[in-house]
Amino acid sequence: HQSSTGREERRFAEVPRESIKLMAESTGVELSEEVAALLAEDVCYRLREATQNSSQFMRHAKRRKLSVEDFNRALRWSNTETVCGYGAQDALPFRPLKEGELFFVEDREINLVELALATNIPKGCAETMVRVHVSYLDGKGNLEPQGTVPTAVQSLSEDLLKYYQQITRAILGEDPHLMKVKSVSHDLDQLNRLLHMVKSLVQNPYLYLGSYVRSLVSSVMYCILEPLAASINPLNDHWTLRDYAALLLSHIFWTHGDLVSGLYHQILLSLQKVLSDPVRPLCSHYGAVVGLHALGWKAVERVLYPHLPAYWANLQAVLDDYSVSNAQVKADGHKVYGAILVAVERLLKMKALSLTLAAEGSGAGLPGTTTGAVGFRENSPGLSPPPEPLSEPPLGIASHLQAGGAGCQWEEWTPVSLPAMYCELYSFFGDSLAVRFSTDPPLGGAPAPGPCQPLEGRKEPASSAPNLENTRKMPQLTASMNISPRQDGSPRMEPQPPSLAATVPGRSLSRSSSSSSVSRSRSSSSRPGRSTSQSRDIFPKSRFPLPQAGPPAFSFIIGGRQMGRRCQGRRFQTSFTPTPPLTTLPPRAYAHKLPVIGRVSKPVRRWTCSHYSLHLPL
């Protein structure tokens, strides 16, 4: 009977006559069409009747779920044979078989031998017992053990309450201690889960977070900055957590920054405080750097850059210490170094870009334009070119981060001139900076002498700037950029088509030696281009001609000098494939497996659409 109840028609399950015929055949009876139809109808009725009767047994047993047992009782009382073999407590999976329109109860074979020889003999049910507890004294109180909700939640409406319960159950599982972030600093998985929850909260367009943003931010900041208990074990990948948290921070800031005034400065302050505190462990510093980086190049310029000289000494000391006991710290130091490098690099690029755009664009320079190497966030900031993705967040995250940078409200800030900045930074990073910063590919690939490269790199934007002598109205355009990502709605994360990415000038600046970062930065850099094209007409017009107009292209050889231990006297030949036309797909390029400094925990993810490659004839 049961297996035949199939099709849902009107309000009842009806047994089609085909089923009846089939069942009859299985017992060797041939039924005519009419008989089958009549029988089908009767079977339906009897089934329904039995079900109705069985529901009485369910109700009297004070259950909500109708059991096979109930049904059998109903059958027994109506003098019908009972259905045997379905008494198991577990739900019976009822499966359809597409081809034959057949429905059946899945009945797995049980290996009796296995069952008989099983070593894990079930202990049997625990004994039924009565436990008493005073639930409510004088009609109130003692709520806690009854699993009630916190007071703050009780004022919520019913829907929200359900939402709350769902969320808490999903995140906290059975562990009520998770309510506090700090209590789980030993458990990276839990922290990760919390961060993901924060992300989904932030992304939920139907939630107005209001003042809760502040508490969210503080949780995230905790993940970024605190020397977590989990960091003690070098095997724990707390770096990824920090990266992710930083990313999230920028995202929160971008989407909800307007909800809390002064949040940005507060964050900057706390980051700065951590950075300037030499007592803090390197992982905290790392967090501060990635945090700054995530907040946009302006933040880097404002906080990290001025601090660099002071901080550099400490870092240098760590890195120069070769003792075995220092190995772990040194590895951490490398991480920090890499993070700084990435941040600084983008700072330079963005600055350069802003100058370029200011130069090229008919309107003005765009200090606020934040395209560029945001995607580097994920890169292992190795000291030599080969970066390695530590984790694979969805591309969209990179674009959030990117957009987050764009969304920063920025006050008037007198920037250090680009050349001066570069010079200063170069004094710290030397060639590795040069490698990263020097980008745009030469068409011919004629190498230029190393020493002059930095000059050229600086010259290029500098030279183009005067070419198009336009006034820079930074504030106005900055404002427009601030608006544009928001108009775009929530930054959803479809990967950008490569052709679109190629149109963006930021791309040329954000070249990285790693194929992975290339594609990532492409997707991120394409974002502002697209969004602005939607929001402002004039902007893309002023920008799109740039690649065709004459992409800055040069090649060079780097003679590393300063941070010599890693790239001493090596000659780098950097050659890039030509910028592809807008519509055609770029030639397939090769991704090199590059030497890696730092942790090697995750496999290098190859991005198939890498257009550029860096040849390193060593």
Place this chain on the structure above:
Amino acid sequence: MAAVQDGQMELDAEKETKPEILSDGTSNLSGNTASGTLSSSPLTAAPAGGAPKMEDQQTLIAVLQFLKRNKLTDSVEILRREAGLGEDQEDSQATDGSGGGKGDVDGGDANSLLSRVSITSAAAPQSMPVKRADDQPDVSVVLSAYSQQGDPSLYQVYYSGLKNFIESVLDCHRAELSQLFYPLFVHMYLELVYNNHENEAKAFFEKFSGDQECYYQDDLRVLCGLTKKEHLKGNEVLLDFRTSRFVLRISRDSYQLLKRHLQERHNNQIWNIIQEHLYIDIFDGMPRSKSQIDSMSGSLAGEGRRELNKAKVFHGLLKEPEIEVPLDDEDDEAENEEGKPKKKKTKKDSLGSKSKKQDPNAPQQNRIPLPELKDSDKLDKIMYMKESTKRIRLGPENLPSICFYTLLNAYQGLTAVDFTDDSSLLAGGFADSTVRVWSVTPKKLRKVKSAADLNMIDKESDDVLERIMDEKTASESKILYGHSGPVYGVSFSPDRNYLLSSSEDGTVRLWSLLTFTCLVGYKGHNYPVWDTQFSPFGYYFVSGGHDRVARLWATDHYQPLRIFAGHLADVTCTCTRFHPNSNYVATGSTDRTIRLWDVLNGNCVRIFTGHKGPIHSLAFSPNGKFLASGSTDGRVLLWDIGHGLMIGELKGHTDTIYSLKFSRDGEILASGSMDNTVRLWNSMKAFDEVETDDFTATTGHIHLPDNSQELLLGTYHSKSTPVTHLHFTRRNLLLAAGAYNSQ
């Protein structure tokens, strides 16, 4: 100890139904002949003059055979002479009953005689078409009432004609006349089905089922599946719907309107149904409003008849037996130790006032023979009184503490729970046929020693009661095996020596809590027994089950003393309750009515309608004046027993209410539900606010204030434990019990 005599066992309701069936049958026969004329009286259908002779004869033959079978030979002779029928004529008619159009139907019925109870066929030759088994309602007869043929295609026209009429009448009448829709709809549909007009029936259902009140959805679902005549015969609920007349309460004005309309239109089909299957309770006065009607309707059989609810009910409490308190000295000492000599005085006062004043509504002390008090009972009474002096006075400001007894690991399924009155024992009935008894005090459960050992003890010693117990058997819980189906009801005797359990296997078992063995199995219910309960004075108990009757038993009789029949559907779980004075029994049913039965004569003295779902809990207030009922619709309704009126509606629960209990003083009503909550209601306020003046009492019109939220004093959640049972201790601590549900 006086027992109710066995011979008094009465099958009132069944006797009641028998003549009704017969009259249904005959009126149908005559109604058939009289088609085309409207009889003026709603209850008697007079045969019209120009009816075909053939069918008249049939009627006469039927009557003759009835008389014959009942050995009324003289009457047979007289009738035969008067009607001019020959003996052979009758016989031939009887044997080839498949002759005429009418006989056709009858013959078919005889062949398809089908009833769930076996027919005493030895005395009933099947060949006789009008032969009926007297003892039980005969299906064929019941159904044959539907055999009158009308044009099936016109049913829709009839119905929609009536619908249009009702919708066009004045507002004040519309609500009242709208009550007609549901019973008419059901009867017309069944008629169509019975006469094998399947397609018309389906179309009729499709068209008009949407018009019915939403609380009839469950019934409609049953109806919807029913499209064949054969199905009709096995469906007991519908048979009952047929045999009982659906009761409607309509004001005289509205009734006149309806009557005039039907006569003008010659709408015989509907008129016939109204005459035969409906009972219209006409009252003089203002028509009732929609909300008034809605609050009372919803049951399977319409509302209770007014005159039925007029019977006098002695709802007062019995006089407390005068007990000299020999232990007062001891008590004094205890009190003195605590240094509160004042308390004693107040106690004495309260005791005195209670026992002296005789409630004018109370039944005579010996109206129902009650067992005499034993010494142990007296001791218990004294304990009770002592405890009650320490009782907490509850009220809206002073809510009871709640203790939750959670049954853990009850994988087998907890179905029923009961506490002893002194809250020392807890019994659970389980779906695996076991009954488990726990001691919820430190005192362990012990069996009595074996007979051989009992011989050895000194019977003269003071502590003989202690000595007979076997210490070796002491344990926290005992399991009672004996049933062969889920145990749906358990009840402790007031003296804590016995336990009753009712089960799906159709028996009620009496267990001794001294030996923890089964003493008696009471067989009588042929179907699952949903509930059983001891009388507050012990000795009697009542049980109700799937066979739609409640039975009253005495522990020393293996047969029931009374059978309370009348419900159209199962007498449900935790739904047979004794009135505190033991003179009445209340039963709730799946037919959505509550009936109050007089234990003395077995009469149904009250029918309460208004619930929209099967009733699953009942509770009498301690003063005996009120009744609370809870059902699957999540509502608690309050009833005034004396006036036979609904006096309150408590909304709040979201699932079936499985337990109700008044606090010991009656100020608080606690309700426990499947929705894992216990709710406390201000019952005092609910009772006080109702004005039960004579007018409302006579007309039965009630205006229910919608004040559930004001009356709700608190909602208390359990984690994941449906509340199966509630109990107030003698000091007014609320105990709740349920099985933890891990899903």
